[in-house]
């Protein structure tokens with residue numbers, strides 16, 4: 001589904017991604033871990049199409065299409081969704097309002113009829129229940145004055161609404177209480193299907209108890225320096241990153 | 252002051268005044284005419300302002316005074332012609348002026364005479380001279396402002412509204428000033444006077460439109476007297492052509508416990524200067540001022556506001572917002588005076604701008620002059636680009652760039668739009684703004 005080859009990206013003169021290789025197949029869940037500042041969010045942003053970063057080398061194929069050629073909105077319409085680590089506050093735009101526009105733009109891209117107000121509301125009710133989010137939150141200005149947890153929950157709600165083929169969750173678990181964590185995990189697991197895939201960026205093994213990954217990768221200084229089965233996450237939890245850093249430095 | 256190189260318009264106006272005076276035959280001795288003559292002399296002394304004048308630093312009237320205009324040109328505007336202005340049917344009292352002349356066949360007054368008297372200025376001169384004598388030109392100062400002086404000297408028509416004490420005017424009143432510039436350059440100088448007596452209430456809107464591609468010049472002055480406990484909602488909506496010049500002063504005088512609530516929305520217009528001056532000459536008054544301007548192309552929109560807190564315990568609140576595109580320019584100058592007597596004043600002012608192009612310019616200047624010690628005042632101006640983070644967020648959800656931009660701009664503008672409480676007017680503006688954003 002997603003093939004990242006030798007991806008290099010920088011901002012200004014600062015190189016951040018220094019050759020990422022990653023293959024994600026439909027049906028899989030990949031966890032990406034790694035120390036602060038190693039480039040995890042950068043990778044997520046580059047995949048979603050943030051224009052601040054210059055891709056200096058490498059390629060990204062999504063279902064055979066050159067992803068780097070597409071505008072962010074086209075990537076979304078192709079089925080990519082990024083749950084942001086720091087969701088932005090947008091005064092004057094409510095979740096309900098913009099999400100309806102977003103859904104219908106995506107449907108238009110795919111050659112589908114727009115949803116009418118009734119269909120949209122029905123879908124919303126269903127997904128609201130799934131992520132246990134309140135209507136009042138969705139009619140407020142997007143993320144404005146939301147608590148950390150509410151912002152994350154809103155990201156998962158949008159993901160549930162848009163049903164992406166590839167969801168990228170950037171630290172969606174941080175700042176969540178245990179109940180919310182379970183709800184987020186449920187949201188992801190609901191989407192789990194042979195046609196879909198998920199990349200979860202996290203610092204905590206805890207989340208992986210709920211969302212069991214097929215692979216765990218360690219990103220360090222802009223490269224994936226280690227990959228392994230889910231057990232790798234336990235090892236990291238126990239031993240930290242020093243041993244990996246040491247391994248990298250000796251190479 | 253008379254040393255401007257291109258002052259043809261000025262000499263023409265002075266000559267016009269003298270010619271009409273000669274034809275007046277007796278009426279030139281009236282008290283009203285004495286005021287006009289005084290205003291003319293003042294205009295003569297002041298001359299048109301240059302950019303050296305502090306108040307006109309960013310607004311250069313040179314190209315305006317080089318144009319040749321036909322003042323008060325007659326126009327045969329029909330109901331069918333109005334359809335070109337795409338205005339949906341407005342409720343309430345609707346009065347049309349075309350090139351400054353009242354159009355009874357296009358207008359309607361639905362409010363009963365018990366709720367308000369509404370007459371044209373030309374009529375009021377004949378029927379209620381005492382009322383005019385009491386109020387006309389008593390508030391809008393022409394000593395310092397050449398355009399107000401000019402209007403005072405020349406204004407032939409406009410609207411005089413008088414709302415009796417303890418009366419709520421249920422219907423809203425909409426004054427539409429149309430410049431019919433289809434055939435020639437036209438100019439008009441409407442003059443309005445609204446007297447809202449003790450504990451009375453009214454909603455009034457002034458709308459300015461242009462027909463045709465020739466140049467037009469509107470020099471309007473509106474005086475609003477808000478008596479004790481009275482409440483006034485006032486909207487000024489400008490949707491004129493790129494060839495339109497507009498200079499306007501709205502002068503408000505508030506007494507104890509009165510409320511004045513206003514929004515000035517400028518969608519289009521070539522060259523615009525709005526002065527909104529509010530004298531809070533009473534305690535426990537409230538004044539709210541909202542503004543939205545949205546220039547593109549080479550449009551120039553200048554909003555000057557002045558709030559003069561003269562008495563204690565009053566509250567003023569101001570929010571102006573601008574979206575600037577292309578090579579347009581905007582000016583916001585907000586003055587707040589708090590006089591020595593005006594203790595416990597609360598005054599807030601904020602001006603926020605989004606500049607969408609590198610060639611657009613916004614000049615903001617808040618000016619606070621505070622002579623009392625126990626006051627709460629704050630002001631702030633921001634000028635920036637559209638929030639890139641927000642734009643990326645929306646696009647990452649599937650909304651194309653242009654739509655995402657207009658969504659953000661609409662959200663920005665909506666703060667002001669939703670302050671308009673005349674529903675038909677607000678809905679019409681919502682549609683026009685959406686349309687301008689979608690361009």
Ligand SMILES: Nc1ncnc2c1ncn2[C@@H]1O[C@H](COP(=O)(O)OP(=O)(O)OP(=O)(O)O)[C@@H](O)[C@H]1O
Pocket residue numbers: 011014016034035036037038039040041042043052085
């Ligand atoms: N806009 C930017 N300008 C300059 N440096 C940037 C910018 N964005 C990211 N960086 C730098 O790139 C590096 C990688 O940042 P990134 O946010 O991708 O890390 P991360 O792995 O997600 O970290 P964390 O675990 O703290 O979220 C950091 O050193 C960061 O400071």
Ligand SMILES: [Mg+2]
Pocket residue numbers: 040041042085170171
């Ligand atoms: Mg990060």
